[in-house]
Amino acid sequence: METRALIIGGGPAGLMAADALCQADHAPLVVDAMPTLGRKFLMAGKSGLNLTRFGDRDFGAAYGAGAGPVPGLVDAFGPAEVAAWAEDLGIALFTGSTGRVFPKGMKASPLLRAWIRSLEARGAQFRTRWRWTGLQDGFRFDTPDGPCILTPEICILALGGASWRRLGSDGAWVPWLREAGVTVRDFAPANAGLRVAWSDHMDRVLGHPVKGTALTAGGQTHRGEFVISQRGLEGGGIYVVSRAVREGAELHLDLMPDWDLSKIGQRLKKAKGSLPNRLRKGLGLDPARTALLMEFGQPLPDDLAPLIKHLPVRHDGLRPLDEAISSAGGIAWDALDDRLQLRALPGTFACGEMLDWEAPTGGYLLTACLATGRHAGRAAARRLGG
Ligand SMILES: Cc1cc2nc3c(=O)[nH]c(=O)nc-3n(C[C@H](O)[C@H](O)[C@H](O)COP(=O)(O)OP(=O)(O)OC[C@H]3O[C@@H](n4cnc5c(N)ncnc54)[C@H](O)[C@@H]3O)c2cc1C
Structure with a gap:
């Protein structure tokens, strides 16, 4: 031909x-x-x-x-x-x-x-x-x-x-x-999910969307949604930071980007009961964000407010190229x-x-x-x- x-x-x-x-x-x-x-x-x-x-x-x-x-x-x-x-x-x-x-x-x-x-x-x-x-x-x-x-x-x-x-x-x-x-x-x-080896306590939130957070990596902050999957974190909010992560930047989550540190601290002080109750009633944190805080925030400090604003994401790198x-x-x-x-x-x-x-x-x-x-x-x- x-x-x-x-x-x-x-x-x-x-x-x-x-x-x-x-x-x-x-x-x-x-x-x-x-x-x-x-x-x-x-x-x-x-x-x-x-x-x-x-x-x-x-x-x-x-x-x-x-x-x-x-x-x-x-x-x-x-x-x-x-x-x-x-x-x-x-x-x-x-x-x-x-x-x-x-x-x-x-x-x-x-x-x-x-x-x-x-x-x-x-x-x-x-x-x-x-x-x-x-x-x-x-x-x-x-x-x-x-x-x-x-x-x-x-x-x-x-x-x-x-x-x-x-x-x-x-x-x-x-x-x-x-x-x-x-x-x-x-x-x-590029535009890849993150590998995370979850502890068993994450089972109940697998498949949950994570909304209303800000993700910071490599000096840039983005608002975005993502999903907690069996294998880690996936979705647009994670994809947008995947280049910085691939290049070695640490990833932090702000679980409440619309509230400042002192407001979170005051609400947590006022709220009564167990920690999950205080997070839910005092801050309105949903189960997905609460689970991420418990997973990545261990050992939990007495003052949770700074952690809620700057939660380090511990992961094992990006998902493989083929995905x-x-x-x-x-x-x-x-x-x-x-x-x-x-x-x-x-x-x-x-x-x-x-x-x-x-x-x-x-x-x-x-x-x-x-x-x-x-x-x-x-x-x-x-x-x-x-
Ligand atoms: C799940 C998913 C969702 C996406 N959604 C979007 C979206 O909504 N918006 C957006 O902008 N982008 C999206 N993308 C990305 C977008 O689809 C790709 O960037 C785009 O298709 C790349 O176009 P391309 O022509 O360069 O390559 P491809 O689309 O990969 O085409 C390359 C072609 O080359 C052929 N080929 C390869 N090797 C050989 C060979 N040896 N001999 C002969 N033929 C060969 C392949 O069969 C293929 O048909 C998405 C990608 C995926 C995987």
């Missing part, structure tokens, strides 16, 4: 690169290892597909230090452009109270179907169960019809990060690119030029989560995948003469 423009990886980044190539009349061949395209995108839609976010005054800042050109690229193709693109595909959107943008139906499947139809109508071709296996004499694949080698004029790699491997992105490509002289930073969990929502690490920025072309492999571009950036949940991940996919697709089209 011959093709001038090849995209390996049919997730959101690869499909947006395909979109850009189609717009420049260079309809590509998109191949993916899985039996169907966009599996992680569909999984993202299971809990409500958060496409992007409005109202963030400095959207690009969410990508933090070391995100290379990503802040600039989401400036060029950011929340307004992502929303307009989805609406152009016939998907009605709504914006939640925190600015998060979702399809009205919450799911990813109608958007993915409409997107693939639109790409097919513009000439893109798709092959599934095509697994890229390395770089010898071209791009080698295992396909349902046996091994094959493609030597396109341009190739866009959009292979994803290295979490949730069962959805397709397994990072198998890292050694092949390293051998070819491309610097790739080791993958690490993380996304991954940090990937192709290093100095391995790419400003067109997202690999310096070591001219004509080969890369985009999406396989690049070395990370971001919190809240639509920042997909927005960057779409923005980098579009940028790589447009640059590849220019190389083809579009």
Whole structure:
């Protein structure tokens, strides 16, 4: 099979690169290892597909230090452009109270179907169960019809990060690119839960949400909700501090961020009865927060107020990479030029989560995948003469 423009990886980044190539009349061949395209995108839609976010005054800042050109690229193709693109595909959107943008139906499947139809109508071709296996004499694949080698004029790699491997992105490509002289930073969990070996007394609050707390790590404080799970702490409130924790910061909880130390102290003094009663009646602490105080606060001091405001979270690190929502690490920025072309492999571009950036949940991940996919697709089209 011959093709001038090849995209390996049919997730959101690869499909947006395909979109850009189609717009420049260079309809590509998109191949993916899985039996169907966009599996992680569909999984993202299971809990409500958060496409992007409005109202963030400095959207690009969410990508933090070391995100290379990503802040600039989401400036060029950011929340307004992502929303307009989805609406152009016939998907009605709504914006939640925190600015998060979702399809009205919450799911990813109608958007993915409409997107693939639109790409097919513009000439893109798709092959599934095509697994890229390395770089010898071209791009080698295992396909349902046996091994094959493609030597396109341009190739866009959009292979994803290295979490949730069962959805397709397994990072198998890292050694092949390293051998070819491309610097790739080791993958690490991002937006990940925390491992905690609970004592038995936590059994009664497993599965409970923890609301109304503030989490501080690495000098930053965030309000957020999370869940006490069998294996530790999970959910958005924890994900947002997971980068700082991964980088070695201690994590502290303020169990009552709206009350100051003296108010908590006075209420505790006034309240009568057992300690759990005083915490419940005097402070209104629910069972989940009380259990966390008892678990992490041992041995309990006489004056509990400072501990309630600054409770150290004892944990065994982040949950494994495969369980993380996304991954940090990937192709290093100095391995790419400003067109997202690999310096070591001219004509080969890369985009999406396989690049070395990370971001919190809240639509920042997909927005960057779409923005980098579009940028790589447009640059590849220019190389083809579009
Ligand atoms: C549970 C969950 C919920 C999420 N929710 C959201 C959300 O609401 N909002 C948000 O912004 N982000 C969310 N994300 C993150 C978001 O889905 C990812 O950041 C995004 O899908 C990454 O896009 P990508 O195209 O770079 O990679 P992927 O979507 O991982 O696509 C990569 C593709 O490459 C293919 N591939 C890999 N290796 C090979 C190979 N050797 N040969 C051929 N093909 C290969 C894979 O099969 C896959 O189809 C969520 C993630 C998870 C796990």
